[in-house]
Amino acid sequence: MARKSAARLTLEVQAETLGLQYPANISNKKLAALIAEAAEANQAAQEAGPGLTELTTPAPAPGAGDEPDGLKVTGPKQGRWRAGLYFTREARVLRLADLTDQEVTALDGDLKLDVVRCHVDQDD
Template sequence: MSDRKALEARASELNIAFRSNWKDETLREKIAEAEAEKSAAGEQTPVQDAAPAAVTDNETGAALGTAAPVAEGGGPGQAPALEPPAPDSALKVQGPKRGRWRAGMHFTPEPVILLISDLTAAQKAQIEADPTLLVTPWPGE
């Protein structure tokens, strides 16, 4: 299994929503954050090839790993709603008619949405400083 596939498998185990265009180091950081949060919460990461034990949740009495009933308004068993990104968390970039290479990416007249978290500070500065690129904060206003 390739390193990327191993990272994606681990991210899926930790219920991390990720995009296929994320860099490997970004995915590693998200996995490390999730594992740190999990260990801080007192949970142990599952040991591979270990036989699952019959463990029940003290609050509901249901076996862990099974779906517990959740109230309509949400509850402890429901994933938190994703917050909309902050206005400056992404950039919409459009290039000239013939295209433009900048910061290792090719921009055409078709708009491209770039997450700022996926860009280095140098890439962001290059893109924003290029006069031939139309750069606007996303979501647009």
């Protein structure tokens, strides 16, 4: 296995600091461009100030509490079993009250599932 150059190690540290995910075989040139783009986006967000959060954060649903009471889970194309439940590309909404802490942890920790906290309608 080839040793990484000092330039490559520096790029990887910068990418990690920015929280970037990238393929291991990405070229230094492309990684540098990705880092520059992320740094520029972070700079723009800082210059915009706290008001940007107000614009990008959706308002809670009418009558919804502050805390989400459900999970919206989407699985991979081929489907996936987790916590005794089967997930496909079609999003599935689950009430947190119907899940154990271990099930929620298993769902949240599965990298092949897209898990988003949400508010569950009373009709669901």
